[in-house]
Amino acid sequence: MADARINQPGDAIVVGAGWAGLSTAFHLSRQGFAVTVLEQTRQSGGRTFSFADRRSGEPLDNGEHVLLGLCGHFQQLLKAADLGSAVRFQQLLHVPVVAASADSSLGSHKLPGSLHLAGSVLRYKPLLPLERIKVLQTGLAVQMCSSADTFDDVSFADWLKDHRQSANAISVFWEAIGSGLLNAKADKVSAALALKTFRMLLSEGWNGARLGLFVRPLSEITHGFQSYLESRGVRFHFGCAVDTIEVQNSQGLSVSGPEGRWTANSVILTLPPDRLAKLVEKSGMTSTIAVPKFEFSPILNVYLFYDSKVLAQDFFLLPDDLGAMVFNRSRLLGAAKAESTTLAVSISAADDLREMPMQDISAMVEKMVRRRLRLPKAQQSRSVWQAHATFLARPGSERLRPGNRTAVDGLYLAGDWTSTGWPACLEGAVLSGHNAARETALRSERRRLRTANET
Ligand SMILES: Cc1cc2nc3c(=O)[nH]c(=O)nc-3n(C[C@H](O)[C@H](O)[C@H](O)COP(=O)(O)OP(=O)(O)OC[C@H]3O[C@@H](n4cnc5c(N)ncnc54)[C@H](O)[C@@H]3O)c2cc1C
Structure with a gap:
């Protein structure tokens, strides 16, 4: 078993090379940390990957991904690695819609604030004329809702019904847009999360609502980003499934699995919640770190x-x-x-x-x-x-999403399911990594000041 000791001050281990892990590594390396990334599979990218089609050899993705103009943290990463052209943004949101009632479209105009969508809703043919007015009224209520978190226990469908939305409006408007953003039907998702998501879409204006379409296979983008990080000194170890974490007192924290054991001052775990729960259990930390049991x-x-x-x-x-x-x-x-x-x-x-x-x-x-x-x-x-x-962000789940800090000194969490204010998506994953890196750097700075004061 390898025992790689990386004990210079400021060293950090990132577990998981999905976009939360890549973002953590990016922000830590920018702040001068020596970063090692441990990933259980043979490649970076996590839930974004490509494979060759058996028949044609053509690269296919595990799923089409899209961005919105307001996904600024993800775009920042792509730009830094000179990968900005991998996503083509629309000049203005324009979504062609083909429905049983009639063909139509949803899109923005260059109007201030949430007005950008109003004209398109008024012409949206899958809605009856009265439904269009009610959708606009409810859009206003979404925007005015400054206490979205108080609706965490309510489903978005119930919230919409309380706001006089018909079954048709829920299906062909709110769900047609929302299920892609939230990956959940309106009756299964927390109204708090749905309200925050729609509010961002409305209030960030036409620029934020533009769609970004990926024009390169996902793995090409993640591998390009990994190469960029490697060129900045980040070390990647693939095929390393971490299954235990231990506190080493003065030496920091160590993580280990069948491939070896690594020690550092800070560890950032960027695993999905089910994988994190197993790691926490095996490490005997269930009373210290609560991992919600999400579906x-x-x-x-x-x-x-x-x-x-x-x-x-x-x-x-x-x-x-x-x-x-x-x-x-x-x-x-x-x-x-x-x-x-x-x-x-x-x-x-x-x-x-x-x-x-x-x-x-x-x-x-x-x-x-x-x-x-x-x-x-x-x-x-x-x-x-x-x-x-x-x-699945069921009603009640928003308050269970943890922040980046844990009760263990030097141990942080990131991932699309942590508390970001976003649904589970690339922007949320990357933002969580950014926040975890910031917390890690703050702790490191506090320690440096304490040591300086003591000497
Ligand atoms: C089909 C599909 C379509 C999607 N469409 C969109 C979209 O259009 N827009 C959008 O923004 N988002 C979309 N998403 C969601 C987006 O892909 C995810 O939110 C994001 O990739 C999650 O990143 P993450 O780093 O939090 O988690 P992950 O990508 O899951 O990364 C976690 C990493 O940890 C590794 N790992 C796990 N256990 C261990 C262990 N014990 N030791 C070491 N490593 C470990 C995993 O192998 C993985 O690489 C889609 C997802 C899918 C699957």
Whole structure:
């Protein structure tokens, strides 16, 4: 068993190389820390990764990811590593919508504050005219709601019903937008989290609401970012599953697993809650670190392959068809084979499909997209099911999300499920890493001052 001792002052170990871990490493290394990242798999990226399609060799992602203009922390990381062009932002939000009632769109105008969406809501055809007015009124109530956290025990669906939203408005507007942002249906998600999320979307104005579409495979981006960190001295160890953490008194903290043992002044754990709970239990720390028992919410992506060009647009929202988003991957990634098309159909909060055999799901989704977008039959399909895509933010969960500090000196938490004010997403993961790095640096500075005063 290797015993790597890294004991210079300011040293830190980051466990997990998802975007929370990468962000922690980025911010710590910027502040002069010597950082070591331990990751159990063979690559960085965590829940963002790509793989080669067996048939075509084409790189596919574990799921289409999108950003919003207001995801500033994630964009900061990409820019620092010269990867900004990996995400193409719209000039203004524009989401083409294909619904049973009529084709329509949702989008922004360059108007102040939350007015940017108002015109589009007034013309949004899946809503009846009176429903459009009520959606605008409720949008105002969302914006005015300065105490969102008091609604943590209420589901977003109940909150919307209390604000006179019809079942149709909940389905084709609030859920059509919200299930992608929150990865949960309105009846299963905390109103506190939903209100905070919609409030950000409305009040940050048109610039914040612009969609950012990934134009490079996810693994290319994470590996590019990892290389950038390595060039700044961050060390990565892959295939290292950490299963125990121990307090070493004067030496700091040590983490260990079958691959070895590492010691440092600070340790930042950036694991999903179920993995963290196991680590805490094995380390005998259950009375010190409380890890909430969150459920997970799945996301399904079905890739559809065509031998011809079948779509001229980048993406569509299908509010009546499981709230699916259809991405034209060939256009987005500028595919070499211009005469073929790969579509990615992304279904968030896909709980209702959990029991269905994968083959049936692919056939059902292919048929649904063919009928709704009037496409030819796809030649091939491939489903990617991510059962643990994000934690499920049920009513009552907001107050259970922990901050970055723990009761153990020098031990910090980060991850998309910690308390960030965001739903589980890339921006939340990266923000949590930023905050954990700040806490680590503050403690280090306090220790330095104490030592200076003592001498
Ligand atoms: C299909 C899908 C679609 C999504 N779409 C979007 C989207 O459109 N927009 C968006 O913003 N977000 C989206 N998300 C969510 C986003 O991907 C996650 O919120 C984010 O990647 C989480 O990052 P993280 O670092 O917190 O966790 P993770 O990525 O899970 O990182 C944790 C890391 O810790 C490692 N690890 C676990 N246990 C150990 C151990 N014992 N020792 C060492 N290492 C360990 C894991 O291998 C992993 O690499 C999507 C997620 C999925 C799955």
